[in-house]
């Protein structure tokens with residue numbers, strides 16, 4: 001059966017993925033209504049599904065049920081949160097869409113369905129887009145709005161004039177009826193990102209949002225819902241994630257009748273889009289996933305989808321990196337960097353990254369941002385001597401940049417004070433002593449692309465750490481004065497364009513995404529960055545929590561983790577080196593300490609652990625993640641496992657922060673292995689039956705005392 005099929009008599013569509021089905025029907029009033037999202041169905045079965053009851057005739061106050069439509073519009077007797085809300089030029093707000101055909105395209109690896117609607121009276125075309133892939137259970141959705149009027153002179157007040165888009169979500173999802181619903185999402189802050197929250201969903205509307213112009217530390221643009229009965233291994237989970245790196249909003253609506261709908265898209269409340277005659281507005285893509293495999297299955301499906309369809313070089317293995325930030329902060333010198341590079345190379349590091357402080361008057365965070373020429377006091381002959389010595393040591397060279405920002409105390413700002421986000425009659429709010437460059441302006445985007453591509457090309461730079469250290473304030477300066485909020489979308493689109501152009505110019509260049517740690521992570525970022533700086537918090541214990549939340553949706557292959565000095569700069573906690581390594585080795589390993597102060601014994605242990613990481617990183621970065629024991633409390637074991645696709649190998653990490661009462665740890669039950677096979681522990685040589693590891697468990701043989709950790713690499717014999 002094709003990936004998308006149609007029953008014309010009932011106008012029922014069925015979208016099929018390898019492990020799920022999604023069905024909708026265009027009803028007698030031309031409303032696209034949701035029928036099914038869950039386990040696989042045939043077209044016959046989908047066709048037989050009844051539409052949910054319409055309560056609008058029952059009592060005048062009921063109106064249409066506020067969930068259950070594919071894109072609830074503002075219009076008629078709908079009183080729920082609209083996914084699409086417009087105002088026509090004559091002031092009319094209600095929409096009356098009528099069906100206007102469809103197009104179905106079969107691709108070798110999937111299919112795309114476009115459902116077209118037009119307004120009964122006004123010059124508006126609405127298209128709902130759906131895409132499915134033959135190797136993923138993710139369904140991608142988006143919405144396109146076209147002003148079909150032709151009179152470009154039509155002014156406000158005429159029916160043909162510009163349309164104001166008050167809200168245009170990418171899509172709405174509906175869940176099947178369940179007795180209860182539970183929401184999983186993350187909250188966070190700078191240095192405390194991606195903390196997983198799982199709680200019963202309240203009746204009414206629940207909003208997750210960013211109003212910052214950037215994705216944000218405080219929440220991630222994804223949500224998972226289950227009926228309160230799913231766990232890591234079992235149960236039905238519905239989830240969604242947005243491919244957008246600006247402001248965003250997810251609205252969950254649980255009705256008094258216990259129906260659940262979820263609508264999501266770019267922008268926060270109050271932002272509008274102006275649609276002039278002839279213009280089209282396309283929303284970003286919103287991905288949805290149904291999994292019957294619990295939260296673990298849900299995460300593995302997201303990881304597989306992001307690897308297969310988003311990451312620029314999914315099969316590449318990320319190198320072990322050294323970053324100078326925690327070692328030197330702004331006190332950057334050529335000799336200092338060369339010394340760190342020599343230490344790093346001796347340890348087995350493969351990519352050396354010089355962080356902030358190498359340019360202009362950037363001796364602290366008050367000056368120089370925007371002036372991207374090397375600081376002559378530190379680099380009298382420019383960057384090339386450092387690049388050459390790093391290359392000479394056999395490592396790749398990476399450089400920190402923060403292209404979207406400027407310190408008011410900089411030559412750039414003195415030359416172009418109008419290049420920042422600002423509004424008349426308003427102060428320019430400084431955060432970390434910096435202002436946001438108005439990337440929505442084409443000349444700013446061009447300037448940025450120009451110096452970046454020259455910097456990379458002229459010096460043979462292999463890697464950029466692209467940082468972004470503050471959200472928007474006073475966000476004025478749209479390229480179209482009639483459409484002031486256009487800035488919020490143009491900014492993000494230009495950011496994407498600059499990164500895409502750089503990548504096209506320099507195919508060997510790899511780019512890390514950073515925003516004061518993990519302040520800008522989303523499916524849009526993952527489509528154009530090779531890895532992400534997960535958090536400025538490098539405390540190995542806090543990281544277990546942050547990494548657990550990060551990997552709920554985003555692949556570990558993108559999750560950078562450094563081993564840094566103790567006491568930790570954020571928490572003041574001193575954790576033994578081995579535990580710090582094991583925590584970072586469960587992601588993309590990096591180092592960030594003052595290596596010149598490490599003792600001989602520490603350097604030796606670090607070199608051994610880096611060598612060990614190289615033998616297991618194919619599993620960490622490309623394997624399937626099983627959360628055996630998520631981080632709960634410091635005196636309980638945390639454990640994860642990464643397994644090769646063919647179950648021929650696995651690596652298990654266990655961390656016990658505090659050992660209470662001196663009791664032995666029970667064996668740790670593993671997952672995803674071949675029951676009938678036997679596995680050899682590469683370190684001890686012991687051979688275990690797959691079935692025993694799955695049913696009875698593995699003794700991790702943790703060392704005694706607190707901060708005990710272990711890594712076990714199992715290979716099928």
Ligand code: DGJ
Pocket residue numbers: 325355356400467469514515516517533535536
């Ligand atoms: C914030 C980043 O998260 C840090 O790793 C570092 O690059 C600083 N910015 C530099 O200013």
